[in-house]
Amino acid sequence: MRVTTLHKMMRGAGRWWGLGLLLGTLTLGSAAAWAQEGGEHGERAAAGEAGEHGGHGGEHGEGACTAESSDEECLEYWEHHINWWDTDYKKGPEQLREHRHMPPPFGMALINFCIFAFIMYRLAGQPLMESVRTRHLKIKKDLDEAAELRQAAAAKLKEYESRLAAVDAEVNGLINQLRAEAEAEKTQLIAQAEVEAERIRRDAESQIATEMLRIRRELRREVVEAAMATARKVLAENTTPEDQRRLAEQYLRELAGMGSEARS
């Protein structure tokens, strides 16, 4: 996988870092040399070769910086040449005139940089690599998690899509079921209402019959009671002492008869 390859590459990079740095330095040096060389070719082309001078680049003919050259010429010359190793670049009474406006030696700066790079490699290389590795692992982990989330999201999306596809059918099914239930309930309610109506009708008939019977009995009772009250009143008003004696005689006869029955 790409991440794994990158990880391996990063692990190998520690070993090759110093070599890369050295190659970079050499490349820079070559480029500078190439630039100086190119400049020299140009100067040759413009002023012809004027002979070599010291450890620095060629100072030939026009554009060269000699003891007789003006400051502008020396300035112009060093703008296009590199001082590799000459250390007479500081102004002072001991500085040669042909070294006016000479820049510090580039070779020494290059060596200083290499030393600096080596020290940095030795001191900060390991923690830097560790940091890079940790960051790499974190990024890898994040990428893995992102991939898993993406897969989960894709699965969820697929599930929702399938559900959405089934929703219509489910809704239709529910509607049909509700219609069927409503129809069944309606039928049941109608049946219950009919039964209830029949019960109410029977109850009403029964109540009417009961009420009729009660009224009839009540009427009969009232009639009988009225008749009895009238009879009692008539008897009380019209019973004579003779009637009382007759009743007493009858009572005594019945009492005597009861005594005879008891004895027999």
Add this chain to the structure above:
Amino acid sequence: MALVGSVARRYAKALLEIGVAHKNAEAMGQELDRLVELFQSSIELADTLRNPVFPLSRRRAVLDEVIKRLAFSPQSMVRNFTLLLLDRGRIASLPDIAREYRGLLDESLGRVRVQVTSATPLDGAVESRLQQALAHQTGKTVILEKSVDPALVGGIVSQIGDVVYDGSVRTQLDNLKQQLLAE
């Protein structure tokens, strides 16, 4: 609080035995009846004798004075008996004891009391014949306890204990009414 029947019956039986021994059971019964009649006619007297707020000695004195005024016989045990009931807090049960005493006395003498109710007062001949008929019916000497109730309209009702001989016009009318309603 009134005594329950069995206790009242035991008091009555004890008093009857004393009366039989002294051969004045009948007189003692009459004295008891007079005393009960007085109690029932004077609610204040009965309440005073029952009320424990009054000291027992005061209540005894009141009862003794009442008995003296009733002029019981000098040999009567009723005075001592009622004072005993007062001491034991059972003077309120005197009517029950008197009733039991009367029943026991009648039983011992072969008598029966019959409550006779008629619409109009009975004449002597009918009363005599009724007494004979009832004596013939019960086999005992009959004592008639007569009362008049015009609501009977006519006829006679006799009650011996729990047995009722009903020859009243009112009952005949009621029976007729029930028959008419039952149809």
